[in-house]
Amino acid sequence: MSKFERVRETMSSPPTSDYVRERADEGWRLVAVEWARPIDVGSDDAGLLKEEIPYGLRVSVDCKHLEESPEEKEAMVLMLEMIVEDKPFSQVATGLNNQGLTTRTGAPWTQVAVFNMLPRIIEVAPQIFSSEEWSQRREEVTSRLKVLLG
Numbered sequence: 123m124s125k126f127e128r129v130r131e132t133m134s135s136p137p138t139s140d141y142v143r144e145r146a147d148e149g150w151r152l153v154a155v156e157w158a159r160p161i162d163v164g165s166d167d168a169g170l171l172k173e174e175i176p177y178g179l180r181v182s183v184d185c186k187h188l189e190e191s192p193e194e195k196e197a198m199v200l201m202l203e204m205i206v207e208d209k210p211f212s213q214v215a216t217g218l219n220n221q222g223l224t225t226r227t228g229a230p231w232t233q234v235a236v237f238n239m240l241p242r243i244i245e246v247a248p249q250i251f252s253s254e255e256w257s258q259r260r261e262e263v264t265s266r267l268k269v270l271l272g
Contacts, residue, residue: 128153177226177242197223201236202243202250203263211236 129150142152175181178198180191197218204214211233218231225235250256 176245177239178246193223194226196221197231198239198243198246199250199255199259201239202247203259205243206263207266 146152175188178191178194179188180194182189200218200221200223201214204217209217214236215231215233218236224230229235
């Protein structure tokens with residue numbers, strides 16, 4: 123497999139044909155052209171990359187990284203606990219609402235909202251399962267399941 127050296131050059135004006143020919147003579151091959159222009163950010167955010175912050179995280183105070191959101195983590199741990207107990211999504215939603223937990227938008231939990239959380243729960247489950255908090259909860263969940271199963 124061949125390896126390639128790549129260089130990104132910032133330019134203040136379009137490259138001339140002499141410049142392109144010179145680079146080609148040095149063995150470089152043109153692989154991309156990137157264009158940029160200023161936009162008025164204040165009036166329209168169209169075209170800007172917007173990505174939702176993953177549930178369970180929030181922007182840190184210094185705005186430089188993401189940190190754990192205690193309220194959302196609590197909701198995910200409760201969801202995971204009830205899913206492990208094989209409770210239906212409607213019952214999981216009711217349990218979250220009874221604990222006073224709401225969705226990120228402040229709405230009450232529904233079975234559809236819980237279902238839509240499954241990819242995120244699957245993503246964070248290994249971290250939750252390996253936490254000290256979960257090892258304590260696991261004992262409680264196991265004892266409740268033993269009682270239910272006889």
